[in-house]
Amino acid sequence: MSKKESFVKGTLILAAAALVARVLGLAQRIPLEHLFDDIGNAAFSQANTVYLMLLPLATAGIPSTLSKMVSERYALNRPHEAQQVYRAALIFSAVVGVLMSVILYIAAPYYAEYAKVPESTLAIRAIAPALLLFPTIAIMRGYFQGRNNMAAGGISQIIEQIARVSTAILLAYILLRQGYDNTWMAAGASFGSVLGSIGAFAVMLYFTLKLRRSEERQALYDRNQAKLPLLGIYKDIFTLSIPIVLSSVTVPVVNFIDTSLIVPLLDGRIGLAEATRQLGIFGARAQSVAGIPPVLSIALSTSLIPIISAAFARKDEQHLQRQVTLALRISILTGTPIVIALVVASNSINGLLFSDLDGSGIIAMLTLGTIFQITMMTTNSILLGMGKSRISMYYVFAGILVKLAGSFLFSRWFGIYGIIGSTALCFLVITGLNLRMLKSIVPFSIMGKRWGGFTVALLASAGIGFGLNEAGTLLTHMMPDRLAFLITCLVVGGAVVVVYLVLLVVLGVFSRQEIAGYPRALQKLLNPLMRLQPARVRASE
Template sequence: MSKKESFIKGTIILAVAALVARLLGLVQRVPLEHLLGDVGDASFGVANSVYLMLLTVATAGIPSTLSKMVSERYALDKPEEAKRIYQAALIFSAFAGIVMTILLWTLAPFYATYVAQVPESALAIRALAPALLLFPTIAMMRGYFQGRNNMTAGGISQIVEQFARVGTAILLAYILLRAGYGDSEVAAGATFGGVLGSVGAFAVMLYFTRKQIRKDRELGLHDLQTAQIPLSRIYRDIFTLSIPIVLSSLAVPAVNFIDSSIIKPLISGQVGSDTATTILGILTNRAQPVAGIPPILAIALSTSLIPIISAAFARKDEVHLRNQVTLAMRIAIMTGMPMVIALCVAAYSINGLLFSSLDGSGIVAMLTFGTIFQITMMTSNSILLGIGKPRITMVTVFIGIMVKLFSSFILAQFFGIYGIIISTGLAFFVITLLNIRVLKKTVAFSILGKRWIGFLITVIISSAIGYGLHQLGLSMVDMMPARVAFLINCIIVGVAVVISYFVLLIAMRVLRQDELANYPRIIQKVLRPLMRLQRGNKQGSRG
């Protein structure tokens, strides 16, 4: 297998692993929401928000930096230096894991009681804390194997981790519930699935480590002396490259952490403590998983262009760079929007289909609507990283988080939970605007140009079609079992929105036939038959 084929295969493995992991993470919430009560929902949501925030700080950025440093050393025929760098990374990960675990375990009661104001969540947070012992090391091992051009190890470990985490979480929650334990204990059992997930992932990485050692012995690399590079120098190089990436990766975990921390303090006075706990559970265990669906496909398609963008930037090919940046942003918006529309207009039926009650359908719809700005934020962040501007994304994400924090306190006074949700969309929107402003100083591009009007008309009409069909479909609830009616309604609305959306995009010339060849093949195959709707397709190709 050639290096190019190996790279493509590895990229596909990582993409599939990330997709499976994301979908399993979303699927997990549905059965747990049925097993947990209001306090359990809130406790599980709070524990996960804290955990993911700390995990991002402990691991994000450093594995990719380690991968880059290791691959460079092997390319320069300096395996002894790569070995030293890997050792240094493992030392740091062990230290970070111990410190993070102790901090999370020790501070859990204080955070749960005085910050999040869900004291019952302390047990769930502590149950998840031991997972941090292993995850920093697992992340370093994945980064090292990627640097050795072995994407399979990280991909398989990620899939095993998610299956172990999700399966254990649901099983333990069910067993504890049947045994008569309370809501907080059941939530703790569910969060403990993360610990078993880390053990599964670590076991996979150890298996691939043993295989790599045998392979290195055959190549005469295993017994090489480790280069005596000072640890201080290695850590300086690692952190210089990784800290901007870490802070750039914090946008979504930080927003979710802020929500878990402030919802009860801000809205308890308006709706009461018990209702605020219920709302916190709805946001974290219903709205956030549903809102996490639209970015999956949109980000996967748009970020597939990032290597091309990086190459064009390195070659100083401004024309190609402009075209690819434009394409990445267009794909992100145009493939993310139909899913956002469908989930928003059908939020009531989705709630009834997946969860234990119809409560909070408005919360699900509003949070999902703001996801379009999360998609544009993540795509523009990736583009900036691709053109070597990680410090810019660090600054824009920090500004966005500050916007989220301050606007939440202001808007919650007037709109309650909806004000907090509006502040989330506002934060992502501000980050997107700042990113685009910086990008335009580097490359003169236009996302849709004069096509925005056609795009907005498409969104409005397809939303109206979906909403109208959804309201008509609700009458089926009186004719058959409610969940069956909700399922049929979701399917009808989803199909109608997607078809009407893309037909209108083509009819309004937002998507043009002469540009179709630039899009990923999967989009070409879907859209090519619809292009017959377009007349005079060679005219007005700009804009």
């Protein structure tokens, strides 16, 4: 298998796992949104957001650092050093897991009071024990990714989500039947993350034992190698990981800022009850739908770091340039149609999945901003793989400052839409700064002169999708609403993707030469469409 096929295969494995995890996560929020009232939705959303922000902080960016360090050492044929680094990282994760769980449990009521949703205290405390295992799980996933084994982390993600989703819904329903209020129901649902962590840890332990059996001979050889000083290992890890964690937690930090500020910023403008309701819509509906488009980007970013790091270690500039171009092109071309389909069908998606049509505009706007989240995450990972984590960290700081200033300023005029708009602006600023730095390191062209064709394909597919969605709303007068919304979502999604792909081919955004370098599975999908490409376009390649 070629390096390009290996890279894309690893990305697809992680993307498939992440997509399944996101779908299961969305499947969880749908029944919970129906079970909870505004307080329950707000409490559960805050607990999840706090937890997801603390998780990467608890691991201090070590999974990405470990992936980079392991891949570099195996590329330089020094596996014994990679194993020592891995063991040191596991020790750190065990200690910090205990500390972060205790800190989160103690700090829960103070944060809940500041965010003006005191009912979230129990939910935050219920999710705190999940931090005991997840730092170790994250370290194990980082090690396997450094070994280019994406299946282990992918399968653990799926098992984690299955355990988390099923127990969260079950516990919330049982508590409802027993007469408990939404505060306790949100806590029960949050506790599902603890059981999810146990399932994920069991999977990673299985893959660890399986790998150990296959490398027993290498382990005997490693015992005879020089031992690296433990303090030296930690110095190397933290020198790399501190900038990495500050750049890799951008999305969780932005989500944390949003869920922390929505009620305080909007309270005096629209009242506490309405602000809490909008927080519930933002967390339960908008974040769930907006989390789908970046799935491929997350997988791409994760699989990209060891590939870029290994190329850097070998000083293979030609391979590095190809991977940077391929990564940016894949992230833009694949993420955009998903964003467009979800945005134009946001009203139908809202009606299909949730209890009413409230908040369709919030869903659409937050999802639209993920276009810049996708490019930001991809460019961040490229810089991390190149060892430019410190520069990436500074750019993230700049973006966060823009986010904070924009939230306070724009919320005065546009309410929650101003807060959401400042999020998109934050991602856009970081993306622009990242691209500027990358251009100074390695020459690349994402699509060259093909941006015009891409823009036409984008606008045309969006326009057709919007028209079909508007027409689909008429079906609600002829059949049950949910059935009408389901049909509309399927038609709009299919039409946007088909029109987008066909126009990319017809307008020459895809070339035969480029497709020839793709993995065979993608070639089988795209080659039949290439027959639609006009001869004059093929001649100009």
